[in-house]
Amino acid sequence: MTQEEEVVLLDYWPSPFGTMARIALVEKGVNYIHKFEDLSNKSPLLLEMNRVHHKIPVLVHKGKSICESNIIIQYIDEIWKNNFPLLPSEPYQRAKARFLVDFINKKVHGSSVKVWMGQNEEQENGKKELLAWSKFLEEELGDKLYFGGDVFGFVDIVLVPFYNWFIVFKTFANFNTIEIEFPKLVMWGERCLKRDLVSKSLPTSDQVYQAYLEFKKGWSHG
Numbered sequence: 001m002t003q004e005e006e007v008v009l010l011d012y013w014p015s016p017f018g019t020m021a022r023i024a025l026v027e028k029g030v031n032y033i034h035k036f037e038d039l040s041n042k043s044p045l046l047l048e049m050n051r052v053h054h055k056i057p058v059l060v061h062k063g064k065s066i067c068e069s070n071i072i073i074q075y076i077d078e079i080w081k082n083n084f085p086l087l088p089s090e091p092y093q094r095a096k097a098r099f100l101v102d103f104i105n106k107k108v109h110g111s112s113v114k115v116w117m118g119q120n121e122e123q124e125n126g127k128k129e130l131l132a133w134s135k136f137l138e139e140e141l142g143d144k145l146y147f148g149g150d151v152f153g154f155v156d157i158v159l160v161p162f163y164n165w166f167i168v169f170k171t172f173a174n175f176n177t178i179e180i181e182f183p184k185l186v187m188w189g190e191r192c193l194k195r196d197l198v199s200k201s202l203p204t205s206d207q208v209y210q211a212y213l214e215f216k217k218g219w220s221h222g
Contacts, residue, residue: 164202
């Protein structure tokens, strides 16, 4: 790979948004250079490549930066057309996938942060919200193998990092209701985790829990 063709991902290993970009790259078979960021001491490259938000993930391709996980995934799908497409080809289904991704990134992420970082009433509200979102998502999934049908794709890539969080929530938030009430969603999650490329891209449950402890420590001293 020449420097002009070089693909670099600026990432932070526990981040669900970084994980989405990792999964998309490996599913497409893209060789890339992985650079983990210390978010307490951001690199000059990150500050240069994401001048507006200074956030990860950032994909650098041919010296140009692409920011925001959902935009990165769509860029990857458009540039590397080998293997199967990540987004549906039919316009309505593609629009629906984009709606679900926006829903997950806003609603599921927001409620997950409440469970992750909140205490007492805020954490309990986060749990209630996640149950409502899980009900909606299970209805959207129906009897399909994946959200796009028989093929793993855009919506699955975006949701599975949060499913990985749900597993850890059982440990520190006493929250296993999703597993009990939404068996189809859990079967979907386990099906995704059995994909070798997905499981290798996700942080382990222990790593997520360690990140939680680090965040809590930083928050309590903030």
